[in-house]
Amino acid sequence: MQTLDILEQPLLDLTWMDLTVAVGLVLIAIGVSGWHRTGLARSFAVGAIRTVLQLTLVGYLLVYIFAIDRWYLVVAALLLMLVAASKAAVDRQDSKPAGLFGITGAALLLGSGLTLIYVSVMVVHVDPWYNPRYLIPLFGMILGNAMNAAALAADRLKGEMETRHAEIEAYLALGANSVRAAREPVRRALRASMIPTVNSLMVVGIVSLPGMMTGQIIAGSDPLVAIRYQIVVMFMLGSAVALAAVIVVLGYRRTFFTPAEQFRPTDA
């Protein structure tokens, strides 16, 4: 049958010459940027070069890690990803109070780590537990989304706390503690950080086919297997995003108040 023939075709390999041809796609983006003077042409070019260099480096690293097959190398790679993601999330903030890197790191570690453990042990049953072929891509996906959620949550919380300065002090003046006084900013920051994930859950498979699934299909997987992995991915992203956002928000909220429950938005 033709369907089975398609599934059994080997993965089409891409050569470096093929990648060179693909550069034409980036040139289109650079051209559009230059045409309308968006100021992004250079950023596109630099970004494209960084994409090639970084992914090539990662590719060789993964080949090495897969070949050595040592759990500590896999854990080291995961921790390196975590540190980089924490830094990236903090760098996006306009202000970077002391402690934000630690709060973000803890949020990503707990949010992404707990989700990864749950998925790899309880759902996918990864064997051995540190199998890099599963852990690194899964963690990468979890971390990327958790990082975005953490950055968005922190940014929105700061904005809400500053906008609601008078309201927060009015709560404090009535005898509320900082938790009560900041309840609305926390709620809004969490909503803002989780809405993109909710939207993805609503439209996945209708508006777009996500990367994990398309990658597996291109690699030759049965689509019915690929969608099961994708469902797991969508659920784990929901969990990681929610956990990372709530830990960042609750941790960051504390930096806006003194131990005497006084509001200090400029210190945060």
Add this chain to the structure above:
Amino acid sequence: MTASFELRGVGQARAGRTVLQDIDVTIPRHLITVLCGPSGGGKTSLLRLLNRLDDPVRGDILFDGTPIVEYAVTDLRRRVALVFQTPVMFSGTVSDNLAVAAELAGVQDRRFDEQASQVMLLAELEPSLLKRPGGELSAGQKQRVNLARALMTSPDVLLLDEPTSALDPETSRALMKTIGSLSEVRRLTIAVATHRVSEARDYAHHALVLRDGRVVDSGDSERILSGLPDPDATSP
């Protein structure tokens, strides 16, 4: 005359600038003390110290004879209520606003209606306003709701920061009359910051004059306020 608050050698700074220095005053119990003086003189800064929205950079503040820092700060703020210059309305109706204060003060649900009616009466607000969304109120009504909300915690002290600054003269006089009656009806200690001396003359018992962060005069309000010009007085 017993003291509700004693300030000893109090100094305060903000953004590296001294806003209060060498403040040695008392705020007497059960009386109305007016803090007057030009804008920027330190009146608001002083009021904020009394319920610990800020802490001084030097000196001590005693409340009922005990250092203010020895009180649990949330308990202190329920006993020492502060009403801000610009009224802040929480989302929802007037009743929702009062409910926030009731929740913080531990007022039981079955007592809420009774207590809400009482504070509306004290603040001279129509009971029908309870169901009105806070955003629809006039400036004067919002200020009275803020006053009623502060009274829901049954405070011992009421701090009012320029309560009439955004109000027209007639509304201002009416609000000050309400504040004046609270001192007698509820035996409250009241401290009012105002630069409108004429409003305070009829109600204040005690006065502090602040200028450039220092207390330049304090004592009987009749003596002090009669000698002060009213910056809002218009020429005949």
